[in-house]
Amino acid sequence: MASVEFRDVTKRFGAVAAVDGISLTVERGELFFLLGPSGCGKTTALRMLAGFVEPDEGTILFDGRDVSRLPAHRRNVGMVFQTYALFPHMTVERNVEYGLRFRKTVAAERAARVAEALERTRLSGLGPRYPSELSGGQQQRVALARALAIQPDVLLLDEPLSNLDTKLRVEVREEIKRIHQEFKITAVYVTHDQDEALSLADRMAIMRNGRIEQAGTPAEIYAKPRNEFVAGFVGETNLLDGTAEPRGGAFGYATAAGWVPAPGEAANGRAAARISLRPECVRLGAPEGAPARGVVRRVSFFGGSVRVEVELKNGATLSSVSLGADARLTWREGDAAGVYAEADNAVVLE
Amino acid sequence: MRSSSNERPGPGAFAAVAAIAAFFALFLFYPLVYVFNKSFIVNGRPTLEFFELLFKSPALRESIGNSLMIAAAVTLLSAALGLAFAWLLSRADLPAKGLWSNLLLFPLILPPFVGAIGIRYVFGRFGMINILLMKAGIISEMNPIDWLGSPFWGVVILETLHLFPIMLLNISGSFTLMDPSLEDAARSLGARSAALFRTVTAPLLMPGFFAGASIVFIWAMTDLGTPLLFEYRAVAPVQIFNAVQATQENALGYALVVAVLLITAAFFMLSKFVFARRRVDMPAFGRSAGRLVRLGVPGKVAVCAALAVFVLIALIPHVSVVLVSFSEKWFMSALPQEWTLDYYGKVFTHPMSYNSVKNSLALSGLAVIVTMGAGGTIAYLLARKKFKGQGILDACAMLPLAVPGVVLAFGYVQGFFGTSLDPRVNPIPLLVIGYAVRRLPLVVRALYAGFQQTGAALEEASASLGAGPAPTLRFITLPLIRANMLGAAILAFAFSMLEVSDSLILAMEEKFFPMTKAIYMLMARLGDGGMIASAMGVLGALLLAAALAAAQKLLGKKMGDLFRA
Numbered sequence: 001m002a003s004v005e006f007r008d009v010t011k012r013f014g015a016v017a018a019v020d021g022i023s024l025t026v027e028r029g030e031l032f033f034l035l036g037p038s039g040c041g042k043t044t045a046l047r048m049l050a051g052f053v054e055p056d057e058g059t060i061l062f063d064g065r066d067v068s069r070l071p072a073h074r075r076n077v078g079m080v081f082q083t084y085a086l087f088p089h090m091t092v093e094r095n096v097e098y099g100l101r102f103r104k105t106v107a108a109e110r111a112a113r114v115a116e117a118l119e120r121t122r123l124s125g126l127g128p129r130y131p132s133e134l135s136g137g138q139q140q141r142v143a144l145a146r147a148l149a150i151q152p153d154v155l156l157l158d159e160p161l162s163n164l165d166t167k168l169r170v171e172v173r174e175e176i177k178r179i180h181q182e183f184k185i186t187a188v189y190v191t192h193d194q195d196e197a198l199s200l201a202d203r204m205a206i207m208r209n210g211r212i213e214q215a216g217t218p219a220e221i222y223a224k225p226r227n228e229f230v231a232g233f234v235g236e237t238n239l240l241d242g243t244a245e246p247r248g249g250a251f252g253y254a255t256a257a258g259w260v261p262a263p264g265e266a267a268n269g270r271a272a273a274r275i276s277l278r279p280e281c282v283r284l285g286a287p288e289g290a291p292a293r294g295v296v297r298r299v300s301f302f303g304g305s306v307r308v309e310v311e312l313k314n315g316a317t318l319s320s321v322s323l324g325a326d327a328r329l330t331w332r333e334g335d336a337a338g339v340y341a342e343a344d345n346a347v348v349l350e
Numbered sequence: 351m352r353s354s355s356n357e358r359p360g361p362g363a364f365a366a367v368a369a370i371a372a373f374f375a376l377f378l379f380y381p382l383v384y385v386f387n388k389s390f391i392v393n394g395r396p397t398l399e400f401f402e403l404l405f406k407s408p409a410l411r412e413s414i415g416n417s418l419m420i421a422a423a424v425t426l427l428s429a430a431l432g433l434a435f436a437w438l439l440s441r442a443d444l445p446a447k448g449l450w451s452n453l454l455l456f457p458l459i460l461p462p463f464v465g466a467i468g469i470r471y472v473f474g475r476f477g478m479i480n481i482l483l484m485k486a487g488i489i490s491e492m493n494p495i496d497w498l499g500s501p502f503w504g505v506v507i508l509e510t511l512h513l514f515p516i517m518l519l520n521i522s523g524s525f526t527l528m529d530p531s532l533e534d535a536a537r538s539l540g541a542r543s544a545a546l547f548r549t550v551t552a553p554l555l556m557p558g559f560f561a562g563a564s565i566v567f568i569w570a571m572t573d574l575g576t577p578l579l580f581e582y583r584a585v586a587p588v589q590i591f592n593a594v595q596a597t598q599e600n601a602l603g604y605a606l607v608v609a610v611l612l613i614t615a616a617f618f619m620l621s622k623f624v625f626a627r628r629r630v631d632m633p634a635f636g637r638s639a640g641r642l643v644r645l646g647v648p649g650k651v652a653v654c655a656a657l658a659v660f661v662l663i664a665l666i667p668h669v670s671v672v673l674v675s676f677s678e679k680w681f682m683s684a685l686p687q688e689w690t691l692d693y694y695g696k697v698f699t700h701p702m703s704y705n706s707v708k709n710s711l712a713l714s715g716l717a718v719i720v721t722m723g724a725g726g727t728i729a730y731l732l733a734r735k736k737f738k739g740q741g742i743l744d745a746c747a748m749l750p751l752a753v754p755g756v757v758l759a760f761g762y763v764q765g766f767f768g769t770s771l772d773p774r775v776n777p778i779p780l781l782v783i784g785y786a787v788r789r790l791p792l793v794v795r796a797l798y799a800g801f802q803q804t805g806a807a808l809e810e811a812s813a814s815l816g817a818g819p820a821p822t823l824r825f826i827t828l829p830l831i832r833a834n835m836l837g838a839a840i841l842a843f844a845f846s847m848l849e850v851s852d853s854l855i856l857a858m859e860e861k862f863f864p865m866t867k868a869i870y871m872l873m874a875r876l877g878d879g880g881m882i883a884s885a886m887g888v889l890g891a892l893l894l895a896a897a898l899a900a901a902q903k904l905l906g907k908k909m910g911d912l913f914r915a
Contacts, residue, residue: 052810072813073822085811089829098825099815150815 001186002063002153003028004049009058011044018044020210021058026188026203031180033197034190036207037233042190045207046156049188051075062153073102078147079156083163084139086131092118092142093127099150117149120182121175137168141175148183155180155187161196173200194234198222206230222278227350231276238282238318240275242348253348256312257282257339258291260346274349279321281342284308284331290338294318296331310337363735366727367743373724374746377783381761382611382753388764389604403605409584410602414609417586420505421571427510428566429559432517438653439518440525443642445650450657457664458515459895460671461848462508463575463866464887467873467880468670469504470579473497478670481684501580508576511664513566516913520562524555564621565751565913568614572754575850575866579873586610587756587851594763594855603760611757618752668891675884693878693885702860703882706868709857713778713864714846717785718839724786725793725838732794733801734809747794750787755851759784762856777856781864784852789842792912796841796905800834801827837904841912844897848890865890 004026011019019041026032034042047053048060051072060068067075078099087095096117100110118124121141131139140160147155160176161169177200180187191197197204198218205215206229214226218234225231228239242253242260251266252259253273260275287293294310297317308320308331318339331337389400404410435454438444472478480494489495498504528551536550574587582588586606593603645653675693677686697703728747732740750758762780766772773780804827812822828835853864863871869886872879905912 050810050814052813071818072810073816073818075814076816077814079811079814081807081811083805083807085805085807087808087811087826087830098812098817102816102818102821146811146815156814 001028001184003061004032004154004186004188005061005064006045006048007059007061009045009048009055009060011041011048011053011055017210019048019055022207022210022212023058024205024212024215026186028186029184030202031177031187031189031200033201033204034188034207035192035194035197035204035234037192040207041210042192042207043158044210046158046188046190049154050077050079050156076150076153077156078150078152078154080140080143080147080158080160082159084131084143086139086142086146088131090130091127092123092129092131092134095131095142096127096146096149099146103150113149117145121145121148121179136164137172140164140172144176144179148179148185153186155183155185157187157189159191160189161191161193169196176200198234206233208233223345224347225276225349228274228276231347231349236279236319236321238277238279239349240277240316240318240346242273242275244269244271244273255346256292256314256316257318257341258343260341260343260348262348265348276347276349277318277341278345279307279319281345282318282320283322283340283342284310284320284337285340287336287338290340292339292341294337294339296333296335296337299331299333306331308337310339312339363731363737366731367737367739370724370728370731370743370746377762377787378746378749378753378758381758381765384765385604385607385611385757385761389601389608400601400605400608403601404609407602407605409589410606410609413584413586413589413606414613416502416584417571417610418613420502420509420577420585421567423506424509424513424570425563425567427506428514428517429563431510431514432521432562433555433559435514435518435657436521436525438657440522441643442645442653443650444645444653446654453661454518454657455515456661456895457511457668459898460512460668460891461575461850461887461894462505462512462573462667463579463850464671464869464884464891465508465511465667466504466576466579467869467884467887468667468672468674469508470498471674471880472666472670473504478684485684498580501577501582504580505573505576505582505585506570508667509570509573511667513569516566517559517562519913520558521555524558527558528554560621562913564618567617567621568752568754571614572610572756573850574756574854575870578854578870587754590756590760591855594760604764607757607760610754614754614757615752671884671887671891674881675888677881693881694889696878696882697885697889700882702863702868702872703865703886705861706863706865707886709863710847710853710865713781713785714843716782717789717846718843720782720786721789721793721842722835722839725790726797726835728790729794729797729801733798734806744794748791751791755784755788755849756855758787759852759855762852773856774858777858777862781852781856781862784856785846785849788849788852789845792845793838793842795912796834796838797831799905800831803834804830833904837901840897840904841901844894847893 006022006024008021008023009019010017010021022041022045034045036042044053048055051067051070051074055068058068059066062075087098090098093114096114097110100113105113114127115124118127121144123138123141123145126134126138126142131142134142140163143160157176161172164172173196189196189200201218203215203217204221206213206221208229214221214230216224221230222235225234225237231237231239238257240255240257242255245252245254245259247259247261250261251263251269252261253265253275254260255275257277260277262273265273284296292312294312296308297311298309300307300309305321305323308322310318310320312318320339390396390398392399404414439447439451439454444450470477474480475494475496477497479497480489483489483495484491532554533546533550536546541549572587574591577583577585577588578591583592586609590603590606590610593606673686676689676691678688678690678692679686697707725747728743732744762784763773766780767774771779808826808830809822812826813819817825847865849864850866853866854870857863857867860871865886869883872883872886
């Protein structure tokens with residue numbers, strides 16, 4: 001197990017910087033996520049850790065040791081590929097054993113290690129089969145077992161669930177969490193799926209255009225997105241325009257959904273700012289005496305929750321998500337509604 | 351946009367590129383440059399005398415004209431047959447498609463110069479056809495019809511029979527790639543049959559069509575064996591063949607070679623960059639089965655009857671060669687009077703034929719090693735590395751498709767005159783290299799396809815598990831492209847065994863003769879020469895048939911791609 005660090009790392013393909021000066025540390029034993037839209041550089045960053053891509057600038061360190069120029073086969077990194085990359089001409093056992101052939105592992109121990117890896121990924125009994133005889137989920141687990149069998153210092157996962165159907169995806173997600181906890185291994189996981197990141201990550205980094213927009217725990221990033229991109233990419237949000245307006249001695253912004261306190265912003269004192277307000281922080285109620293009012297335009301039912309879209313006076317639309325049965329029954333399109341925003345949970349964006 | 355550090359060529363890759371470049375420089379460019387130099391620089395001064403020669407010499411004009419006409423006729427006939435058959439096989443509800451497809455591809459196995467042997471027995475002055483006509487009293491014995499009086503059509507027909515399957519493979523490939531829903535979409539937008547073909551079907555068929563047509567054209571224009579066996583001297587390849595025997599300073603030979611090379615290169619470029627500029631990529635998803643055109647019962651009967659007649663005619667050369675090879679006596683009769691297996695025995699006892707079989711096996715085996723080594727390296731560099739000059743490397747590997755065998759062989763003989771590689775002294779090294787160079791496009795394509803199918807991710811997975819480049823090659827890459835390697839090697843071997851121009855031009859002494867040269871020399875001998883030659887030809891055709899069947903199995907549908915320009 002090793003810690004992983006990017007230090008001012010840049011990688012260009014032609015004129016485009018796929019990774020643009022990122023610095024980042026992944027602690028030992030952490031399950032760390034790189035999350036971002038396609039083309040954001042997350043896969044290139046991962047491939048630099050694997051040793052498939054060399055950085056143009058900066059260094060990559062494992063446990064403080066510079067590995068930037070170390071070829072892939074000397075890094076002791078386990079990788080799970082998006083397409084699994086299982087060797088089609090080898091059985092499951094041979095696939096899992098493959099990496100051990102290049103390590104000083106005696107034959108008897110090899111067999112034991114293979115059996116253990118198969119058992120811990122719940123593949124016992126499938127050893128003699130070929131990859132083509134397995135289901136997608138099973139192939140996925142073989143890829144995981146193969147990467148874990150070499151007892152890697154770092155485990156890399158490149159969109160490992162993208163080839164599975166939705167139901168299986170949730171199952172395998174939990175499986176990965178369990179295996180990570182069991183193996184206590186440093187893991188870097190690349191995905192564009194925020195659900196995967198939010199539900200699994202110890203910490204995560206949001207990437208865009210080769211840069212890291214924000215890093216932190218899922219809760220931190222969800223609760224305090226730094227900018228509009230992060231707020232919109234992680235979870236759903238309402239973006240509001242705010243105008244500076246001190247109230248009762250406190251600094252804050254006036255928005256169409258009411259006044260939002262921003263004590264931290266007082267020093268900056270920006271005259272206008274964008275404000276993120278999560279839909280679950282918007283409650284709807286009686287119009288009378290509400291801080292803001294609007295007309296219900298759309299009610300969407302999601303089983304466990306209901307989203308109601310309200311058109312505010314200034315024409316902006318605000319989403320409100322609530323759980324439970326009452327909300328579903330209460331609102332109809334065209335109703336007048338009072339908007340009660342949890343102003344303390346609104347976030348003033350950079 | 352993913353690129354790997356291991357895509358960047360390391361010192362090993364640089365060494366490989368340098369070695370390949372040296373190989374091309376010495377055995378592809380040097381002979382061509384030598385020939386150009388000889389024709390454009392006389393007594394140290396640049397000159398255009400060569401052009402004058404081209405226009406002044408009636409013999410030269412005639413031979414080039416004849417060759418161009420042969421090429422045009424063969425290309426047009428092959429294209430028409432290929433298009434019709436491909437349409438029937440892919441777009442019509444023809445019964446027993448598998449059978450027809452095999453029968454229509456079958457003529458490919460007979461090298462046309464072998465077919466020419468049989469045709470001489472069938473259409474000769476006292477061949478099967480005339481004898482039958484005499485017996486029926488239609489013509490008199492004094493006045494046999496001279497079917498082969500003009501060997502032009504004999505050459506055209508034999509080459510067409512050998513080459514139309516290449517057009518069929520290419521056009522069928524395009525039909526298979528084409529999403530039938532595109533045609534459905536055009537129909538739904540109101541396009542009728544003619545407009546549909548003109549606006550949708552034809553443009554999508556173009557790349558495959560021209561990829562096949564340029565191979566067929568160049569092949570037909572520069573085929574040496576067929577006209578030689580018909581004793582058709584007024585064609586460019588035969589003139590070049592004769593010029594080799596002449597002195598070093600035979601300006602006529604150089605002028606002809608340069609003219610032929612310019613024509614084939616121009617045609618190749620034209621078809622590659624103008625007509626087939628874009629290979630249309632079609633999305634692989636949601637391909638519908640497509641509606642087949644209904645022929646109806648009378649239509650089916652008529653089409654099947656026509657196909658059967660065609661196949662029977664196409665097999666005449668095959669059948670006649672087989673007949674000759676088994677005939678003890680065949681003179682003034684429709685069919686051989688007595689049958690024998692002796693000539694197959696003589697292939698392995700007659701000194702010239704036995705020696706040539708041994709030579710060909712050794713030469714082709716060595717050529718396969720050279721071409722697989724060079725082709726494998728090139729395919730690997732193209733598929734797995736990224737560096738400037740890849741386009742040039744690819745173009746060089748495909749260049750032998752545009753450079754006719756006779757031209758290169760002529761360049762070898764003249765360019766290496768007096769060197770340690772001089773084929774007059776010992777042709778073995780240049781025969782091996784010549785065979786290898788000619789098979790290079792096929793090998794590079796087959797292996798490149800293998801690397802593409804395997805994908806880089808498996809090699810990356812191997813590296814991440816701790817395997818260095820050598821074990822990755824051994825345990826992952828090579829086992830996975832084994833089928834492509836085997837298919838390419840088998841085809842390269844069979845085509846080398848039947849290679850005509852290098853063998854005929856480079857091997858000058860009997861002890862060095864490969865099979866094809868022995869067949870040619872035996873044909874000129876009285877007595878049993880023709881029968882032994884036929885037996886050798888039949889064995890060659892069987893080898894080619896087995897090789898094509900094996901390659902088809904190993905390479906699957908991709909095999910058609912090997913016969914493209």
